[in-house]
Amino acid sequence: MNYTNGKYVFDIQNLNCYYGSFRAVKDTDLSIESKKITAFIGPSGCGKSTVLRTFNRMNDLIPSARVTGEVLFHGQNLYDPDVDPVEVRRRIGMVFQKPNPFPKSIYENVAWGARINGFKGNMDELVEQSLRQAALWDEVKDKLDQSGLGLSGGQQQRLCIARTIAPRPEVILMDEPCSALDPIATLKIEDLMRQLVKNYTIIIVTHNMQQAARVSDYTAYFLMDRDDRAGLLIEYGVTNEIFTKPKDQRTEDYITGRFG
Amino acid sequence: MSVKPDSSVASYPEDDGLQSFVKRRHRQGLTWRIVFQAATIVAILALLALLYNIIIGSFGYVALQNKIEPESLHVDGMPLEELSKEQLVIILSEHISKGLMRRLEHDQPFTERTRQDVYNLVIERVVEQRVVKSWSLTVSFFKRDEIETFMAGLPQGKLEFRSWLHWNFLITPQSSTPELAGIRTAIFGTLWVIFITVAVAFPLGVGAAIYLEEYAAHVGNPWLRRLNAIIQTNINNLAGVPSIIYGMLGLVIFVRVMEPLTSGAFLGAVEDATTANGRTILSAGLTLAILILPLIIINAQEAIRAVPNSLRQAGMGLGATKWQTIWHHVLPNAIPGILTGNILAMSRAIGETAPLVVIGASTFITVDPNGPFSKFTTLPIQIYQWTARPQDEFRNIAAAAIIVLLVLLLTLNASAVLLRNRYGKKSL
Structure with missing residues (x-):
């Protein structure tokens, strides 16, 4: 792999994730291309969310979680002892499964992340820009001082996206961002992702195969190993190929709906 | 052995059987509902009985008798109320001992006293009105004949309806005569002690709760985890330790060991170093702070745990x-719950008597406490003391003091609830 031309943002090498003594993900190698959408699909418990959370070290928040192997971000191993996870998370933002705006005003929701990261510029401008990028500005511009919790589920999730892009990260991780939303709100988020990918690298975990097929450029299929119940990367490639001519029989079984 | 599907369907009650079965289950539910309602009613009745008991003691008829009738003290036909200060001083000197006169002069020279002050002295020392007997509110209303019979045997006596709870009761210091005794010093004592208790216990308790919930729960080292689990268990157990044990602890640590500190001697704040000891407001406040610390910690922990992950x-x-997250998001969302816990803990501290008896609250204090190093008494101590006296009248003023304690408690709670609601609104 060549990191210098900036084509690849992440390069995972021989990744193993443990919760206590249980191995949740084993021997995974994976590269994530810059300014593309990469989707992680697979049945529940296959470790796709766990892998996603290694990209911004959110696994650190679980006391028993442990990681071996390397997660290289532009060639820098994120799990080096001298890497500060707080700094990592500024560069690699995250959107969660359930919309989780802060119980503060819409404005404050967006501004807070910028402020704690030492933003010195024009805050009003940044908030507007971020909300515009998240396709939410027109809906909330008249009620910026109202609680973020007063918005609908889809709007809340877009507010969370605006909040995530306010510190201007390089990568946005999305952990099943639409699983709590209705189809129309889901579609809006998907459109938004296609817009955002012009400026950001996006990695999305989804249970929804159609969603992966619709929005992603690359797809990685994970599956739980039957013997030790550890998650395993089965196949990774251009989305079109994964969905039309998968190389692995297990991938084909999953995407054709024979199981999962 | 396989069970045929048909036979298992037949095992369920049908038609009439189903109807009566459902009815029976509803009946069971109704029975339990009645039991629970009864429990609630019993609790409310107990509470009402308590209130009734307090209120009938605080109001009612009293039989009064003067040692010397004020009419016999008239000078030139002028009633006592219209006499000048000098005339009142003469009356006073004629009726009380020289020694007492000298002591009064020593307390404050008569030339400096106001007319009203001297008039009060005459009423108190010369007329010396005494409560011969007091009746509860119920007796006052429903057994008038009993009172009439008693009054018939007391020709000089005067019958008067009295509220033992009155303004003077609140603003006068203690006295050994029940009619003149007040709870001013006890109210100040309670306020001082509670102030110190909350000022110490709140930051300590919330700090410990934040540590235990946000930091200790996430340590990886198994030995530290075990240590934290032991600490947690012990805090839970401490909340159930009888309060008198805390009194013993306070006596040993704050009153005895830390005496130079708690008596104020290290600050030179004591007027008379020879009589200064550790039985001060500070010791009491610190003891109660330790007493309610587990309560505050446990409640704050629960409030912090309730903040969604x-x-x-x-x-x-x-x-x-981590700290930014705690400060900006966890604490603002947990603060209503933390304050609720603090209110509960404060209520407990206000009512505590046993530990204060152990660490040696003074029961007779006529001077307002003026700082953390003062001797003190508190309302519960005062009530406890008064109920133990043989005279009926002390029981009347104890009942009045209980009303004051309840009102004080409700006022403090209400202000804390208001504070909590304001905070709650701020974080949306």
Whole structure:
């Protein structure tokens, strides 16, 4: 792999994730291309969310979680002892499964992340820009001082996206961002992702195969190993190929709906 | 052995059987509902009985008798109320001992006293009105004949309806005569002690709760985890330790060992170093603080635990440090719950008597406490003391003091609830 031309943002090498003594993900190698959408699909418990959370070290928040192997971000191993996870998370933002705006005003929701990261510029401008990028500005511009919790589920999730892009990260991780939303709100988020990918690298975990097929450029299929119940990367490639001519029989079984 | 599907369907009650079965289950539910309602009613009755008991003691008829009738003290036909200060001083000197006169002069020279002050002295020392007997509110209303019979045997006596709870009761210091005794010093004592208790216990308790919930729960080292589990268990157990044990602890640690500190001697704040000891407001406040610390910690922990994890993840995910996440998101959302716990703990501290008896609250104090190093008494101590006296009248003023204690408690709670609601609104 060549990191210098900036084509690849992440390069995972021989990744193993443990919760206590249980191995949740084993021997995974994976590269994530810059300014593309990469989707992680697979049945529940296959470790796709766990892998996603290694990209911004959110696994650190679980006391028993442990990681071996390397997660290289532009060639820098994120799990080096001298890497500060707080700094990592500024560069690699995250959107969660359930919309989780802060119980503060819409404005404050967006501004807070910028402020704690030492933003010195024009805050009003940044908030507007971020909300515009998240396709939410027109809906909330008249009620910026109202609680973020007063918005609908889809709007809340877009507010969370605006909040995530306010510190201007390089990568946005999305952990099943639409699983709590209705189809129309889901579609809006998907459109938004296609817009955002012009400026950001996006990695999305989804249970929804159609969603992966619709929005992603690359797809990685994970599956739980039957013997030790550890998650395993089965196949990774251009989305079109994964969905039309998968190389692995297990991938084909999953995407054709024979199981999962 | 396989069971045929048909036979298992037949095992369920049908038609009439089903109807009566459902009815029986509803009846069971109704029975339990009645039991629970009865429990609630019993609790309310107990509470009402308590209130009734207090209120009938605080109001009612009293039979009064003067040692010397004020009419016999008239000078030139002028009633006592219209006499000048000098005339009142003469009356006073004629009726009380020289020694007492000298002591009064020593307390404050008569030339400096106001007319009203001297008039009060005449009423108190010369007329010396005494309560011969007091009746409860119920007796006053329903057994008038009993009172009439008693009054018939007391020709000089005067019958008067009295509220033992009155303004003078609140603003006068203690006295050994029940009619003149007040709870001013006890109210100040209670306020001082509670102030110190909350000022010490709140920051300590919330700090410990934050540590235990946000930091200790996330340590990886198994030995530290075990240590934290032991600490947690012990805090839970401490909340159930009888309060008198805390009194013993306070006596040993604050009154005895830390005496130079708690008596104020280290600050030179004592007027008379020879009589200064550790039985001060500070010792009492610290003892009660330790007593309610487990309560505050446990309640604050629960409030912090109730903050959804998704908020912490959102904060950390944006590149906030752990402390920024706690300060900006966890605490603002936990503060209503933390304050509720604090209110409960404060209520408990206000009513505590046993530990204060052990560490040696003074029961007779006529001077307002003027700082953390003062001797003190508190309302519960005062009530406890008064109920133990043989005279009926002390029981009347004890009942009045209980009303004051309840009102004080409700006022403090209400202000804390208001404070909590304001905070609650601020964080949306």
